[in-house]
Amino acid sequence: MTASLDRRQFARLFALGGSAAFLGHPGLAHAALPARTSGAGLWEDVRARFLMPPDLTVLNAANLCPSPRSTLERVHALTERLDREPLPSFRAEMHGVKAETRRRVAAHLRVAPESVLLTRNTSEANNWVSTGLDLGPGDEVVLFGDNHPSNHQAWTEKARRFGYTVTIVDPIHPHPGTDRYVDAFARALGPRTRVLAFTHLTNTAGDLMPAAELCALARERGVLSLVDGAQSFGLLDVDLSTLDPDFYSGSAHKWPCGPKETGVLYVNPRVQERFWPSVYSAYTGETGLSRTHEGLGQRDEPALQAFGEQMEFLSGIGQAxxxxxxxxxxxxxxxxxxxxxxxxxxxxxxxxxxxxxxxxxxxxxxxxxxxxxxxxxxxxxxxxxxxxxxxxxxxxxxxxxxxxxxxxxxxxxxxxxxxx
Known part of the structure; x- marks a missing residue:
């Protein structure tokens, strides 16, 4: 196998029968494409994998991305089979697909599968964090003022219930650069601060926050960090092993172009013992934290399998x-x-x-x-x-x-x- 694919090989990769290319030919899924980030022919081939007609210009990835045909066909085929043959053996097989999806998502983010939880979206992941930490009177949570409601209102409403305080670091317009923001957050963190929650890339003005520097600042102060990655997961080449947050959340239906109601929460091993489950039910995960924190009962397992295969779609092109x-x-x-x-x-x-x-x-x-x-x-x-x-x-x-x-x-x- 060569280190790259030309356009003809790339077309063949996706002509192998929906997402079966990734299931049956895992080596192809990870093969690098030519380093032509502006090559019109290459990107025409990518566009052809989607159902959007040529005369439709979709510029709304920050809200909802279409999925490629292979992902849609996979969800449909597995759902149809599950309804046609609701056999215990097939249900058990479907339940087992979470392990492979978890592995693929973890590899994409460069972390261990044992630290990855498969959620339904970023909102659920963020709420698992704000509910799963022991916080009370005398504690403080510092929030970025441009956070999504699931990483803002969720904290402020729970503060009313549990008695901790919330401090807001207001966004600065226009984006002032790394030093100004790091200084603003450094001044906000105090001896009572327990959590720093901010957005990696804002969905308002599109400000890219200095995530690595803010996570490092939180670690230095003994503060937990939650990075809302709704706008970075699937867009940026995110390396959580380098970013090193305590928590990172993301959704598949945005930039990853994955199935709806699938998402991810990464929980750093150093904080897992301090993180309580938010839901207790059946059908937990198979490894690591998922065995205690992923009991959501019946899941949309066709979507979960397609989520993992969509990670292979992105990896086959190359996230960078x-x-x-x-x-x-x-x-x-x-x-x-x-x-x-x-x-x-x-x-x-x-x-x-x-x-x-x-x-x-x-x-x-x-x-x-x-x-x-x-x-x-x-x-x-x-x-x-x-x-x-x-x-x-x-x-x-x-x-x-x-x-x-x-x-x-x-x-x-x-x-x-x-x-x-």
Whole structure:
């Protein structure tokens, strides 16, 4: 097996019968593709694995990514068989797929399977953490002000019940850089602080937080760290062995392009004895922490198997290559948008302070109406309303093309000029 695949080999890899390529030919799944992060032909081959029609420009990865055809077919085939043949033997076989999925997810994040819990999404994972730690009067939790509700409201509501206090570190606009943020969090952490919970990449302005530095700061202070990876898992080349958080959460339905209601929670071995289960039920996991913390009763096991195979899909392309491609598209879109008179960009102009989430305000245009207008012409995005950085959010991913970028920028240019 050579160290790379050309386009013809890549096409053959995915023509082996849905996701069976990964099941029957594990060596192919991990083979590296050519180092052509901007090669149009290569990315056309990737796009062809998805069901999206060519005239649909989907720039909403921060909310929901489509799954490739192989993943959809796998979920459908296993679900159909489970309903056609609900035999105890097949159910036992399906229950066992969690072990392989756990191994693949762990390998993707570069940690041991024993420390990985298979959740339903980031929200569930974050809530397992905020419920599973012994916190009470006299304790403090420090939160980043741009956290998702599952990593913000979950803490503040539980503080009312358990009596600990919450301190908020407000986001700084525009992104001020690593040193300013590390200093702000360092000043917030005190002798009563037990947990620091922040977002790796924000879904608001697309700010990339200095996760490694903040995790190191927490360790130095004896504080537990929770990194919400909803916007980094499947987009960035995340190496948890280097990042070294105490907890890391992620969802498969966003950037990994995996099945809905599948996700991950990583729990560092050094804190596992301090982490209580949130749910007690049947059908726990088979190894490590999953034996005590993953009892959720009946699961959607076809989706869980497809989740593991989707990790192989990403690994077959290469997560570093996926990150580079997504950043390349986002940078091109950022540069095109800032050149439009009347566009106010909320996302940082510095490439090292962002990734592939772009938020901007098109002057004089209602975000909801503009989102509807874009959808009507086949451009999918999200909108933000209210006083906090209102506007439009584009989040391109590796299945997008430069033509998608140009189409979206031209649509914004036209609507800003002509109105709605």
């Amino acid at each position: 290559r996926i990150e580079a491609r997504s950043r390349e598209l986002a940078t091109a879109l950022h540069d095109a948008l800032v050149a439009i008179d009347g566009v106010r960009m909320w996302t940082s102009p510095h490439a090292d302070r962002r990734a592939a989430v772009l938020t901007f305000e098109p002057a004089g245009l209602d975000p909801r109406r503009l989102t509807d207008a874009l959808e009507a012409e086949g451009i999918v995005c999200a909108n933000r309303t209210g006083a906090d950085r209102p506007g439009i959010r584009f989040s391109p991913h590796f299945y997008n093309s430069m033509e998608d970028v140009e189409r979206a920028a031209e649509a914004i240019r036209r609507h800003v000029r002509q109105g709605l």
